[in-house]
Amino acid sequence: xxxxxxxxxxxxxxxxxxxxxxxxxxxxxxxxxxxxxxxxxxxxxxxxxxxxxxxxxxxxxxxxxxxxxxxxxxxxxxxxxxxxxxxxxxxxxxxxxxxxxxxxxxxxxxxxxxx
Amino acid sequence: xxxxxxxxxxxxxxxxxxxxxxxxxxxxxxxxxxxxxxxxxxxxxxxxxxxxxxxxxxxxxxxxxxxxxxxxxxxxxxxxxxxxxxxxxxxxxxxxxxxxxxxxxxxxx
Numbered sequence: 001x002x003x004x005x006x007x008x009x010x011x012x013x014x015x016x017x018x019x020x021x022x023x024x025x026x027x028x029x030x031x032x033x034x035x036x037x038x039x040x041x042x043x044x045x046x047x048x049x050x051x052x053x054x055x056x057x058x059x060x061x062x063x064x065x066x067x068x069x070x071x072x073x074x075x076x077x078x079x080x081x082x083x084x085x086x087x088x089x090x091x092x093x094x095x096x097x098x099x100x101x102x103x104x105x106x107x108x109x110x111x112x113x114x115x
Numbered sequence: 116x117x118x119x120x121x122x123x124x125x126x127x128x129x130x131x132x133x134x135x136x137x138x139x140x141x142x143x144x145x146x147x148x149x150x151x152x153x154x155x156x157x158x159x160x161x162x163x164x165x166x167x168x169x170x171x172x173x174x175x176x177x178x179x180x181x182x183x184x185x186x187x188x189x190x191x192x193x194x195x196x197x198x199x200x201x202x203x204x205x206x207x208x209x210x211x212x213x214x215x216x217x218x219x220x221x222x223x224x
Binding site: 004006033035037039042043044045048056089091093099100101103104105106107108109111 | 145146147149153156157158159160161164166206207210211212213214215216
């Protein structure tokens with residue numbers, strides 16, 4: 001069964017450094033998402049992306065964050081200058097359509113640790 | 116904010132059916148009921164979704180009441196690997212998927 005894959009599974013970085021989290025969505029999906037989950041807290045929406053542009057973003061997704069689909073297969077999340085509070089699991093998801101009758105399928109996440 | 120209410124936790128014996136309830140009394144006509152689960156800190160796993168009719172797939176069954184104000188996810192023969200947090204989510208239109216706290220299901224041997 002097709003799945004969303006994320007790399008790396010664990011990333012350790014120092015405060016102030018840039019990180020890029022990578023995702024390969026399911027191949028025929030058109031809508032892409034990033035979510036995050038701080039340890040012990042809820043899964044939170046960050047951003048949705050369709051047709052090479054952001055369709056919606058949350059308050060968390062400030063100027064330090066950016067997303068890109070650099071080629072036909074990858075979808076990336078960049079954090080320009082990491083803070084301690086960015087430590088979390090980051091989940092990529094994709095769906096065929098971006099509305100109610102189209103399930104999102106999630107990857108297994110990247111654990112980001114900022115020291 | 117999540118539009119659903121779920122019990123915080125439930126227990127189930129291995130091999131028995133696990134019935135997870137969800138209330139969504141403010142659901143509107145074009146909104147779907149979705150169920151996801153999260154095992155440890157893995158990514159949320161899609162289980163099933165429905166609009167009005169009951170649905171069944173290889174993982175579970177979804178029973179939606181006639182007035183659509185509540186639903187039940189049924190895992191027919193729970194195993195230890197079904198221990199997870201189960202999320203009931205209402206989703207419609209171009210809304211984003213919003214996770215609440217879910218129900219922590221523990222399957223006991």
